[in-house]
Amino acid sequence: MEQLAPLGPVYQAGTLSGNPIATACGLATLREIARPGYFDALAARTRALVAGLLAAAEAAGVPMRGDSEGGMFGFFFAAPAAEVREVMATDSARFNRFFHAMLERGVYLAPALYEAGFVSACARRGRDRGDARRRPGKPAPRRLIPAGRRQTMRPRSPACASGLRRRAGCALLSLAFAAAGSACTYKTQDSEVLPWLKRTDSSTSFGGLGGSRKTVYSTRVLFFFWHELDAWAITVLDADTVLVRGQHGEALLRRGETTPVRFRRLHAAGNASIDVVVAAAGADQVLLQPRHFFYDRKAQPYFVSIAARAAPDFRSPRPGLRPDHGGRRPNAHPASAVAAGRPPNDCSLKPLWESAAGTALLTPSSVEREIYAGTSPVRRR
Amino acid sequence: MPTRCSSRPGSGLATFGHPTSAGVPEAVVQHTLVLEYNNVAALEEAFARHGESIACAMVEPIAGNMNFVRASVPSCSACASSAARAGALLVFDEVMTGFRVGLGGAQALYARSIPGFAPDLSVFGKVIGGGMPMAPSAASAR
Numbered sequence: 001m002e003q004l005a006p007l008g009p010v011y012q013a014g015t016l017s018g019n020p021i022a023t024a025c026g027l028a029t030l031r032e033i034a035r036p037g038y039f040d041a042l043a044a045r046t047r048a049l050v051a052g053l054l055a056a057a058e059a060a061g062v063p064m065r066g067d068s069e070g071g072m073f074g075f076f077f078a079a080p081a082a083e084v085r086e087v088m089a090t091d092s093a094r095f096n097r098f099f100h101a102m103l104e105r106g107v108y109l110a111p112a113l114y115e116a117g118f119v120s121a122c123a124r125r126g127r128d129r130g131d132a133r134r135r136p137g138k139p140a141p142r143r144l145i146p147a148g149r150r151q152t153m154r155p156r157s158p159a160c161a162s163g164l165r166r167r168a169g170c171a172l173l174s175l176a177f178a179a180a181g182s183a184c185t186y187k188t189q190d191s192e193v194l195p196w197l198k199r200t201d202s203s204t205s206f207g208g209l210g211g212s213r214k215t216v217y218s219t220r221v222l223f224f225f226w227h228e229l230d231a232w233a234i235t236v237l238d239a240d241t242v243l244v245r246g247q248h249g250e251a252l253l254r255r256g257e258t259t260p261v262r263f264r265r266l267h268a269a270g271n272a273s274i275d276v277v278v279a280a281a282g283a284d285q286v287l288l289q290p291r292h293f294f295y296d297r298k299a300q301p302y303f304v305s306i307a308a309r310a311a312p313d314f315r316s317p318r319p320g321l322r323p324d325h326g327g328r329r330p331n332a333h334p335a336s337a338v339a340a341g342r343p344p345n346d347c348s349l350k351p352l353w354e355s356a357a358g359t360a361l362l363t364p365s366s367v368e369r370e371i372y373a374g375t376s377p378v379r380r381r
Numbered sequence: 382m383p384t385r386c387s388s389r390p391g392s393g394l395a396t397f398g399h400p401t402s403a404g405v406p407e408a409v410v411q412h413t414l415v416l417e418y419n420n421v422a423a424l425e426e427a428f429a430r431h432g433e434s435i436a437c438a439m440v441e442p443i444a445g446n447m448n449f450v451r452a453s454v455p456s457c458s459a460c461a462s463s464a465a466r467a468g469a470l471l472v473f474d475e476v477m478t479g480f481r482v483g484l485g486g487a488q489a490l491y492a493r494s495i496p497g498f499a500p501d502l503s504v505f506g507k508v509i510g511g512g513m514p515m516a517p518s519a520a521s522a523r
Contacts, residue, residue, distance in 0.1 A: 029511030074449020116445035
């Protein structure tokens with residue numbers, strides 16, 4: 001595959017290559033057919049259809065051979081042990097008569113002897129509803145191949161699809177293409193992220209032709225009361241804390257809370273960069289307890305504060321723990337800090353700052369509270 | 382140009398008796414060997430004669446274009462072994478069978494009967510697009 005573009009020299013691309021609608025459709029189909037038992041049920045239906053055809057043929061004294069695998073089937077008017085060569089020389093005139101006779105009875109087979117047939121996953125066994133044409137007292141004819149349009153295997157319509165409500169989408173397999181406009185399904189699925197946090201995926205599908213998908217995260221308030229969060233994604237940091245990503249950026253949410261609070265990135269030297277949201281990617285980048293400490297890609301330490309909480313006194317690390325540059329200024333500090341009269345810091349001294357963080361950040365100060373006061377909690381829906 | 386060895390008739394062949402469809406240039410046809418389906422002797426003979434110039438053997442594991450005919454296990458096995466011996470690729474045309482006969486396609490069925498069986502390349506279509514036009518090809522990283 002590495003020979004194919006874009007990795008290799010063989011150009012393989014097209015206007016509709018990887019078309020989003022087609023791929024969404026395909027993905028929905030693959031999800032549907034990957035359900036446990038899907039192919040067992042489909043194969044059983046197909047076998048029942050072929051067995052019915054063969055039994056009807058046998059009852060009528062017509063030589064017929066049929067086979068099926070999964071949802072695919074075929075039949076010939078030939079002796080059961082026919083070789084390929086004989087099959088290809090099968091009775092086409094008889095097939096043509098059969099085709100038209102079936103068509104008159106409302107069953108539209110593929111109009112050529114050499115086409116395989118497919119059974120839709122949405123098809124079901126027809127019921128003998130020929131009562132209207134039957135005279136009273138006369139026994140119902142034994143119909144192995146149901147006659148009449150209403151009795152043929154047909155795609156489920158919404159009216160008969162109440163059992164399908166929870167299906168992601170109706171997989172369209174060949175015959176059932178007509179179901180495209182008829183099967184609209186809605187599905188929600190809850191999955192527990194943490195005992196107090198759940199994820200709800202809902203999808204609407206129009207006959208397997210795609211639809212919309214939505215994911216909602218909720219946090220447990222009381223027993224079975226859940227509060228919906230405005231979050232796009234959740235990263236579990238530990239059993240009691242998750243990192244929430246929403247339209248307001250990253251935020252922390254703890255067990256029992258309904259309102260995530262925003263991160264703020266504060267430079268180690270104390271100049272708060274109020275509007276910068278921490279781009280914490282996962283648990284390994286955020287030190288949670290007892291304070292929040294963050295290193296960015298340049299290994300520069302930032303204290304991460306949490307609004308509405310006692311803010312760490314990041315500006316007054318313990319005396320003696322200030323980095324000593326020995327007259328040098330590695331990693332020159334941002335000009336703002338210098339202008340504010342604060343000493344420049346060597347942010348590469350990670351161990352020093354870690355130890356400083358251990359004690360100096362315990363005391364909240366009113367100054368920081370003011371800084372944090374501007375943070376807006378993630379809005380409620 | 383390398384030769385393809387194809388034992389896959391299309392509907393055109395089955396319906397009209399042409400080795401290919403009208404419109405396909407002779408130049409293309411002459412690089413293709415068409416063999417009778419499930420004819421192991423013909424397959425082995427083709428590889429014996431043209432083995433070095435055969436690029437790939439293409440087979441539709443369940444030929445849906447001539448109604449419903451399964452490739453026999455011996456013929457699939459012979460396809461794989463002959464292709465491997467000649468340094469050719471075995472291509473499974475699973476456009477019709479893929480995701481219809483089973484989740485793993487027809488190749489999964491044959492892998493049950495033939496230990497270690499796996500085509501080098503597989504092509505899919507139809508079902509994989511859920512009714513929309515889509516056709517992936519698949520191969521192992523090897």
